[in-house]
Amino acid sequence: MTFQIFWFCLIAVLWSGYFVLEGFDFGVGMLLPFVPRGKADREVLFESIGPVWDGNEVWLVVAAGGTFAAFPTWYGAMFSGFYLALLLILVCLILRAVSFEWRDKSDNPRWHAFWLGAHVAASFGAPFLWGVALANLLNGVPLNSDGDFTGNLADLFTAYTVFAGIAVVLLFAFHGATFLTLRTTGELCERVAGMARRLSVPAAAVVAGFAIWTVAVAVDRNDKDVFPPVLPAALAVLALVLALVFVRRRQSGRAFLATALGAVLTVATLFTSLYPRVMVSNPDFGNSLTVSNAASSHYALVTITVVALILTPIVLIYQAWTYYVLRARLSGEEVRPPTDAIAPPAA
Amino acid sequence: MSAIASSAVDLARVQFATTSLYHFLFVPLTLGLAPLVATMQTIWRRTGNDAWLRLTRFFGTLLLINFVIGVATGLVQEFQFGMNWSVYSRYVGNVFGAPLAIEGLAAFFLEATFLGLWIFGWNRLSPRLHLATIWLVALGTWTSAYFILVANSWMQHPVGYEVTNGRAELTSVWQLVSSSFALWAFVHVILVGLTAASIVVLGISCWHLARGRNQELFIRAAKLALIVAVPIAGANLWIGSHFGIYTTETQPMKIAATEAQWDTCQPCSFSMFQIGGFSQSDQTPSFSIQIPGLLSFLSTGSFHGKVIGINENQKDERRQFGRGNYIPPVEAVYWSMRVMAYLGSLVFVVAALGAFLYWRGKLARSRWYLWTAVCTIPLPFLAALAGWVLTEVGRQPWIVYGLLRTSDANSPSVSTTWLWTSLGVFAVLYGVLTLVDVVLLRRYSDPDRDLPGPESPEQPPATAAISY
Numbered sequence: 160m161t162f163q164i165f166w167f168c169l170i171a172v173l174w175s176g177y178f179v180l181e182g183f184d185f186g187v188g189m190l191l192p193f194v195p196r197g198k199a200d201r202e203v204l205f206e207s208i209g210p211v212w213d214g215n216e217v218w219l220v221v222a223a224g225g226t227f228a229a230f231p232t233w234y235g236a237m238f239s240g241f242y243l244a245l246l247l248i249l250v251c252l253i254l255r256a257v258s259f260e261w262r263d264k265s266d267n268p269r270w271h272a273f274w275l276g277a278h279v280a281a282s283f284g285a286p287f288l289w290g291v292a293l294a295n296l297l298n299g300v301p302l303n304s305d306g307d308f309t310g311n312l313a314d315l316f317t318a319y320t321v322f323a324g325i326a327v328v329l330l331f332a333f334h335g336a337t338f339l340t341l342r343t344t345g346e347l348c349e350r351v352a353g354m355a356r357r358l359s360v361p362a363a364a365v366v367a368g369f370a371i372w373t374v375a376v377a378v379d380r381n382d383k384d385v386f387p388p389v390l391p392a393a394l395a396v397l398a399l400v401l402a403l404v405f406v407r408r409r410q411s412g413r414a415f416l417a418t419a420l421g422a423v424l425t426v427a428t429l430f431t432s433l434y435p436r437v438m439v440s441n442p443d444f445g446n447s448l449t450v451s452n453a454a455s456s457h458y459a460l461v462t463i464t465v466v467a468l469i470l471t472p473i474v475l476i477y478q479a480w481t482y483y484v485l486r487a488r489l490s491g492e493e494v495r496p497p498t499d500a501i502a503p504p505a506a
Numbered sequence: 507m508s509a510i511a512s513s514a515v516d517l518a519r520v521q522f523a524t525t526s527l528y529h530f531l532f533v534p535l536t537l538g539l540a541p542l543v544a545t546m547q548t549i550w551r552r553t554g555n556d557a558w559l560r561l562t563r564f565f566g567t568l569l570l571i572n573f574v575i576g577v578a579t580g581l582v583q584e585f586q587f588g589m590n591w592s593v594y595s596r597y598v599g600n601v602f603g604a605p606l607a608i609e610g611l612a613a614f615f616l617e618a619t620f621l622g623l624w625i626f627g628w629n630r631l632s633p634r635l636h637l638a639t640i641w642l643v644a645l646g647t648w649t650s651a652y653f654i655l656v657a658n659s660w661m662q663h664p665v666g667y668e669v670t671n672g673r674a675e676l677t678s679v680w681q682l683v684s685s686s687f688a689l690w691a692f693v694h695v696i697l698v699g700l701t702a703a704s705i706v707v708l709g710i711s712c713w714h715l716a717r718g719r720n721q722e723l724f725i726r727a728a729k730l731a732l733i734v735a736v737p738i739a740g741a742n743l744w745i746g747s748h749f750g751i752y753t754t755e756t757q758p759m760k761i762a763a764t765e766a767q768w769d770t771c772q773p774c775s776f777s778m779f780q781i782g783g784f785s786q787s788d789q790t791p792s793f794s795i796q797i798p799g800l801l802s803f804l805s806t807g808s809f810h811g812k813v814i815g816i817n818e819n820q821k822d823e824r825r826q827f828g829r830g831n832y833i834p835p836v837e838a839v840y841w842s843m844r845v846m847a848y849l850g851s852l853v854f855v856v857a858a859l860g861a862f863l864y865w866r867g868k869l870a871r872s873r874w875y876l877w878t879a880v881c882t883i884p885l886p887f888l889a890a891l892a893g894w895v896l897t898e899v900g901r902q903p904w905i906v907y908g909l910l911r912t913s914d915a916n917s918p919s920v921s922t923t924w925l926w927t928s929l930g931v932f933a934v935l936y937g938v939l940t941l942v943d944v945v946l947l948r949r950y951s952d953p954d955r956d957l958p959g960p961e962s963p964e965q966p967p968a969t970a971a972i973s974y
Contacts, residue, residue: 235596260574
């Protein structure tokens, strides 16, 4: 049982890592049409996430792999049940991934416009759909006694789950803006800060709405008491309010920490509301998947626990070191990565 | 299409085959090119010769263009076990999930994080640290290959588990990760990657030599490629055939089907080519070219060895697993094995010929050879895909050999409508991505394109622009 709880928590941690790290990547992608003035600014935005987006996305890969290894029944039910939503997410993530490497590989303006558009659309689409998908774990979907999904795509879109999707999008946009206030200089930094201020109120409002609604759903549909889910929910709202204050006081570092904390606490609210279930069944509540009925055997859990305890700190150290190496603000006058400059313009 | 699209499980199979083969089109190049680019950068650091820096940057760009598709399509690979094969996921997650999760933690973080640092770290890291990042990327790609092959090998030859609570549960992680099948498969795949990448480097170098562009640069790259390609492609023929002997012990039906050997024989001749003889109702080919004793040698290591035929294996498996047809699609595995082996041998011959010409100092002047090397580029990739068709189709009707049938393993909740949708989306998306990837790789390896300059990337861009 202990190991099952450990893995439930670890999967929450992996999703938190994904929300914090890939969250600002998506946010930067969403801001691309609104903040930059001209190509040079856009390049700065791309370069702010260019070195790190792939490592950030691995948090998702490990969250999914960890779910497969620790809770195979949950993994099977969730991934087959949310089939078409996940298909859309995959399309978003594939287009976004190749846009990083391919967008500047031609001089054709339509080529640039296409990949920019694809990148922006994917940066909105993927977080929205993840919000919908994760909220559905709590809101409940029709499952049969084998744990197989018996509904259709429309069942995934309810008022609560769509609201959750919007909340994640706004949270990431705000988080991306506070990230950029740390990574840019000069006039661009001013405009990013202005955007962060404009986003702070709606982001705080929807996250608060999501937090309250999530606790209500947990009580209503998942047989939970108000406490403990209300604790991370209240803290999430507090983090966003603090972020709102910090961006107004131009305390960029604190504002970024606050939005990052907001992302972690949003995931924590959802997972606290879920426990001990991992996927709620509605209408047949008895078919819900729990940390115990969806889990792997004790031996398998011990094995991956040992591996995770050894490797996770190492990964955290070298990822943190990466951010340290790349800590300098980007003014738009940096050396282009030499691998991109292999075939310089015919100057 | 309508013939194969009769059921959800068939559609799921078509989708898995398409997306996996597509994914593996890009994987070997990454596996091989990462250490080759690292080697080039190492030579540059050791010798200070700017030619190697330019080559590092040139082939580094190709690595990045290719790597990103591998990442994007790898995500599909991980998701679709759950999306399309939920019964399988529940049944094997205990065993199969562990190497997948470890792959993410141990390998994907490593390659993704350090590739980002390699691309953007030229001016931010010390030269030694920067060199270390590309080697760590190479280590990450190899680690990833190892764990995914541990997972796949368990489907071929399950070890370290027991069936309890109606599912396979892990009992020995050591048996899982040290499975002989996995080790053979790992060595074989790594050698495939190095062969493919060195043939790509060789082909592109020869392209430049044939056009008379950047000779002094690409004669060096060609030499490096030949030093890698000749022994590696040769060794892989040996490893591949020994892997075959090992497979005879673990999956006798697969080998019998691969050889379209219906009756047990001793000694057995190897069918080089045949017409007919691929189905139960037609077991004797109408025409064939045979080499006496060679099949015995290839599958047992001795020219007098005994090979159990398909019919006897079918009887054995029926006795063991109950009624059913345990014969994989014979014609598909027969030809995929031959495409793999013949192309693999051809690649070795081309490489050996190149080494001979280089040794005689005639490589750059032998135009016929230069163009032959260019045309050889697709061959190792086709051989690798054929190898996977052999491995996976040859395991049928099992998804996990002896434990779970493919037809019992797909997601009950995924309808044929959903499957047609996803199949259509992946077909269009992957088709377009392949086209763009090939166009980009071709454009960035074109001899008529300006090459990276000799200036050190540590210099500011203004200097770089002027030096052109």
